[in-house]
Structures are given as structure tokens and as C-alpha cells.
Amino acid sequence: MKTDMPLSKPIRRFLTHTEETLDTEISLLRQPEADPGGTLVDKYTYDIDTNVIIFPAQYVGLLKDFVIAKHCTHLMMKGAAAEKAKFLVCSYNEESIYRGMRQIYIDALKDEAKKEKKLPVQKLIQMLFILFTHFNDDLNELPWNAIINASVYHRMPKIRKTQLYHVMKESKNDMDEMMEQESIVPRRYFVLNKAMFYARDMFLAKTLPADELIPVINIPQMKKFNHLEVKEMLTTRWTNTAWYQSKVFGDNMLSLIERPLGPVKWNDPPTLDYYYDLYKVGVLLTDNLISYMTMRDWFVWEEPKQLLKAKEEEKEFEKSALRKIFGDLITDTLEEKE
Amino acid sequence: MPVKEVIELLRKAKAYAKRTKYKEALAHIERALTLDPRYQESWFLRGSIYADTGRYREALADCEKAISIDQNYADAWTKKSVVLYNLERYDEALLASTRASSLNGNDVTAWYMKGVCLDELGKSDEAQIAYGKSLELEIILDMKNEQDRARRQ
Numbered sequence: 001m002k003t004d005m006p007l008s009k010p011i012r013r014f015l016t017h018t019e020e021t022l023d024t025e026i027s028l029l030r031q032p033e034a035d036p037g038g039t040l041v042d043k044y045t046y047d048i049d050t051n052v053i054i055f056p057a058q059y060v061g062l063l064k065d066f067v068i069a070k071h072c073t074h075l076m077m078k079g080a081a082a083e084k085a086k087f088l089v090c091s092y093n094e095e096s097i098y099r100g101m102r103q104i105y106i107d108a109l110k111d112e113a114k115k116e117k118k119l120p121v122q123k124l125i126q127m128l129f130i131l132f133t134h135f136n137d138d139l140n141e142l143p144w145n146a147i148i149n150a151s152v153y154h155r156m157p158k159i160r161k162t163q164l165y166h167v168m169k170e171s172k173n174d175m176d177e178m179m180e181q182e183s184i185v186p187r188r189y190f191v192l193n194k195a196m197f198y199a200r201d202m203f204l205a206k207t208l209p210a211d212e213l214i215p216v217i218n219i220p221q222m223k224k225f226n227h228l229e230v231k232e233m234l235t236t237r238w239t240n241t242a243w244y245q246s247k248v249f250g251d252n253m254l255s256l257i258e259r260p261l262g263p264v265k266w267n268d269p270p271t272l273d274y275y276y277d278l279y280k281v282g283v284l285l286t287d288n289l290i291s292y293m294t295m296r297d298w299f300v301w302e303e304p305k306q307l308l309k310a311k312e313e314e315k316e317f318e319k320s321a322l323r324k325i326f327g328d329l330i331t332d333t334l335e336e337k338e
Numbered sequence: 339m340p341v342k343e344v345i346e347l348l349r350k351a352k353a354y355a356k357r358t359k360y361k362e363a364l365a366h367i368e369r370a371l372t373l374d375p376r377y378q379e380s381w382f383l384r385g386s387i388y389a390d391t392g393r394y395r396e397a398l399a400d401c402e403k404a405i406s407i408d409q410n411y412a413d414a415w416t417k418k419s420v421v422l423y424n425l426e427r428y429d430e431a432l433l434a435s436t437r438a439s440s441l442n443g444n445d446v447t448a449w450y451m452k453g454v455c456l457d458e459l460g461k462s463d464e465a466q467i468a469y470g471k472s473l474e475l476e477i478i479l480d481m482k483n484e485q486d487r488a489r490r491q
Contacts, residue, residue, distance in 0.1 A: 006423050006451060006454050007454070008453065008457060008469070009454075009457045009458065036484070058483060059476070059480075060446050060447045060450060060476070061446050061447065061450035061453075061472040061473065061475075062450065062469060062472060062473045062476065063473075063477075063480060158469070161470070161473055162473055165473075165477050165480075169480075169484075
């Protein structure tokens, strides 16, 4: 472990255990502009020799510890998959992008037909690819987020209060996401996206049931949550939002999440096999969500390097998909963009 | 009161240290110490750089020097506790963090260090109290940072 920074005991143990189990090295890096949730740069995803967990420089205490625990759990799943079989991610290719963008376009047209204020064509065209990749990003994040949080909750009781704060904060940020694009994004996708996060939140609310906010309750900004359990907090928040309609879809997604995660024995010995099983649960969960949202032909399971390559070539893929969808009509628009 | 030049040298040293240009940072601090060896911040800053570069014994000596000039220098006590922790001298690290947290009750690191040290010494229940305090302060700071970030965006 390449770090001299003080760490609480369970985190230090977990880091050491991860390094030993995966026979790898983990470096910890503070960065002033790091993402609040931290970032994992790992050798199973990128062509590097070591793994780095990056977290905001202002996190000096338990917030830092939680970020490390979270990414370390993710690293264990990735590493176990790579060791036991193959680590794959939800990816896309030229063909699948076309299928996804085409479907979004068809749904957008249905929405547009009902709108008084039509979306400018240029914006509509731009939205197709952005929305497609948005779902890919979320599908690569959200199922793992649910698993990681459940795992950390069961394995590290000492940092539960910290986790609670993180979950509340993350939930708020995810809830706010896409709000500015509400009038642009086809309703179906807006609702599905929110429903995914609703389901994740409700799953976590059920998983983290017992802890009340004490001693966090001393923080003035959190007083409004006084005496509420996590479930009540998250439910209160969701039921007070404009897109409560996401609830119907969200409840269905919640059962999709609960089905594979229900039987998981969170306190079993943290072996390579155990984390490989967790990885398989994550894949199944992702597949379930993809099927429910009828996006099966949008995405493919591939090695991470394929996804990185696809991201490099995504502008070309987007253009190719637009040409297929719009034919010659699009040529002028693409040339204008160039 | 340190001379203006010392303040300026330390300002530059901090900027270098922030960019991990420790050699340049240390050169500036050495000059500051030559100008005014009684200015505690110069010792503290040098001790911090030593700590960041793994030179714990030298870091400890500098923290102690800073504290000998100003017994109530909370940041130096906190840094001392971090250095002692890295030297695995948990009992002493606990004393330093306790002193730091009593001098500055709003120092997240001081409370966190107190928790970490108590945990190492097997005093889990007491550790939880210190961790709790540290978490409260850290959350307040984080919320403030989030608000600032939102305002900037």
C-alpha cells in the first residue's frame, strides 16, 4: 500500500486484504478537484500496473475512509472477475449505438408530436447520442453502487454514519441529474432514468435500516431529518419530487434489484470466490435492468479496453448511426458540425 | 512579529509544496528560518513537508520546535500526532491529538487522529466518540464546499 496517510483500522485491514487477495498494489491519492465520490483507476480497466484510488483533498477523516472502502470493494469484484474468468463491462459498438439511437429517435418523435413547443432539430439530433451514452454510464455505475454500498454496510459497521451521509448526498445529486434536460429528453427515458435511481435508493433504504442520524444530527443542516430512518428520509425525498411517477417503474426495478441481491450472504468470508459471485450478481442485475428497459440490443458485454476504444471512436459511431437513421438528410448537418 | 520577507518566503514555499515541488519549498523555508528562527510557522511548514515525504523523525523534531515556541499552536500538535502515528507511537500520538482537539475543537484531523489512535490502542468505544465528532465537522465542511461548488457552477 503506497500511503502514509492515517486510516481507520477497518479500512487499513481491508486495503491490505485486497492487495494480498489480488496480489496487487493500491495507491491513495488526494486531489483538490477530485470527484466528491472519488475515482478508481485500476489495472483491470486501464493499461496500468497499479491501482489508484483518488479522493478529494478536503476529505481527511472518515469521508476519505468511506470513499476508499467503496472503491476497494469495487476493485475486489473487478479483480476477482479478472482472476476467475474475465472482467467484462457493459459496452457498445457501432451497430449497437445505431440501434439505441434509432429507438430513442422513434420515441422522441412520439413525444414531439404531442408537444406544443417543438425541440429544434439540431438539439434533437444531439440528444440521441448523449442520452444513449448517459444510460451506458448509469448502467455501468448504478448496479455496482447498490452492491458496493450493501457490502460496505455489512462489512464495516464502524463507518455506517459516514456511509449514510454519502448515500444521502449521492441520492440528492442523482436526483438532480438530468433535471435541466427534462423538456428535451423523451418522457420514457426521463422516467426510466429516475426510476433506476429511485430503485437504488429504495434498495439502500431497506439495506441500511437501523441507523438513525445520531451523532450526525448535531449538524444544523440535517436537523430536518431528525428521528427519521434512512428509509423515511429517502422516501420523503422521492415522494416530494415532481417525477413521483417514476415510482411505478421504480418499484418494478426495485424488485429486479432485490431478486439477485436478496440471497447474497454479505458476511461470508471475503475470498476471491465470494467477490467473483458478487461480480456475477452485478452482471445479472445489470442485465435485468437492461431487459426491463428494453435496451437488450443497445449494449454488449465486452472487455474494458473495448469500451475505452469505443469511447475514442464514439464521434465516428455517432455520425455513422445518424447517417443510417436520417440518410442523406443528415449530411448537411454533420458537415456543419465539422 | 516575523519580517515581511519571511511571510513572503513561506507563501512561496506553500505554493511549491502544493505542487509537490518540495526541494524548492524547503529552500524557501531555510531562508525564512535564517531570517527569523523564532517564527513557529516556518518550523511547522518544514515539518509538514518532511512528514509528506516520509522523513518522520525530522518532521517530529520540527513540530516539537514549533510547539516549543508556541505551546498553543494547534496545527503543530495535529501534525505531531500524525507523525507519531506513522512512527507507530500511538500513546504519544493520542496525547498530541487530544491536545490539538482541545486547542481547536473544529479541527477534523485532530479528532480523526484521536479516533484512529484510540482504535489502535483497543479503546474502541472512545474511538467512536472521537470519530463521531470528526465526522460531524467533516460533513459541515463538505456541505459548505458543495454549496460553494454549486455557486461557482
